Amino acid sequence: MDTEAVRSFVRAAELGQLRHAADELGVTQQAVSKRIAALERTLGVRLFTRTARGVEPTLDGQAFLPHARSVVAHADRAVAAIRRGSGALRIDVLGLRSAQAVVLHDYWRSRPEVALDVVTLRVDDPRLAVAAVRAGDVDASFRSVTDPAALPPELRMIHAFHSPLELLVGPRHPLAGARTVTPAQLRGHRIWVPGIAPGSEWAEFYDELTTAFGLRVDAAGPNFGNEVLLDILADSDDVATLVGSRDRYVWPTGHDLRRIPIAGPTLAYPLSLIVPRENPHPGLRAVVDHFASLPPLPEDTWLPTWATAPHRDTDGRGAGHDAR
Structure with a gap:
């Protein structure tokens, strides 16, 4: 299976337009169309339907998407394994128009030399996002596990910012x-x-x-x-x-x-990051520092109970402890 064809499918599905996917991938829209058509022939199904606003995954495309993201993530990590230190910081956000993506874009604009890969896992169950971090498919995920005891011991949740x-x-x-x-x-x-x-x-x-x-x-x-x-x-x-x-x-x-x-x-709304407890991506520290520089909210701000309870990591540090 052509990994670049799978990558083109993932970006088109996430962005909703072949043109935007082509711009991001640095190829022509025709090249993206040809890659996806070849992938459809390989799989024997249609992956997209065209709409007035662009493209949307078919039911088969929706079923294939999480697996396609995993294929791309593992391919990227395979390359990174032989190019030590060159792997982009890969962060899962709830949507590309969400507050998380907007704040990450502001961070990247101030430091355009940073290698940053923003993805959307498009899963509702936080346990699936936790599994993606645990497997190394992403370096961090903007999710909150409201019961920290449910986190695997090798992961932890750190405060990002409140929206x-x-x-x-x-x-x-x-x-x-x-x-x-x-x-x-x-x-x-x-x-x-x-x-x-x-x-x-x-x-x-x-x-x-x-x-x-x-x-x-x-x-x-x-x-x-x-x-x-x-x-x-x-x-x-x-x-x-x-x-x-x-x-x-x-x-x-x-x-x-x-x-x-x-x-x-x-x-x-409280926003947290799920990250590995040991050896997180070296680029994560600067991102968390950027979050800390955001203007504070008023003292009378209401937050849900899981954001105000004294959640603790197993080493006794607060959940908002640093990301080193």
Whole structure:
């Protein structure tokens, strides 16, 4: 199997467009198309369907994707094994428009000489991300294991940063004109967050959030992606959603959506990194230092219990101890 064809498939699936995959891989779009077509012939299935916005994996493509990522990761590590010190720091993020990816991009822009590989494992169960770090498929994963005792002894969880939440609404929503909103003002409003996967860390986050503030967070219906969510918000006078203040969202000008900070208290999502306990990638230290340089949140910030409990590593150090 052609490893570069598999790599082209992975990047096209993650970016949603062959052109973007080609730009990232440093080849032409035609070359990416030919690689994927050859891979489809080898596998005997279609891996993509074309949409108005680009390409989406078929059901066969979705099934193949996690294995394809593993093939690429192992190929990269095989090369790195004979080029000591040259391997890029490979970090798993929840999405390429997420706060984690945005902050990593800011870090890389300040140090463009750094070899950094940002990937998305696209798994909801944190145990699968833990397994990827444990196997060496990634050097670190932006996931939180809410029960640190469930981590394998050779891994640990370190604090990265907290992501404050904002309310995202359309121009006809009752709160559209507010400069800030409090959690109390959100009571009674429908907050739609499609795609909350049972057993995921964000499912536990929203469970604690709704209990703490009496909010109505609705995860009903299939998740058709951010574009559809933004279209619905633009036309609705009663639907809102929650987004991270650093998450990157782009919508047509006519949507006139509003991002409204939440204060009194600030609501924040805690972001952690799962990393090897021994001999982490040497590039990780600088990344963690960059996180520490981010502006602090207000003192009255609300966090879920797993982010405020005194979690400890087995060596007695706090979970936020350094990444050396």
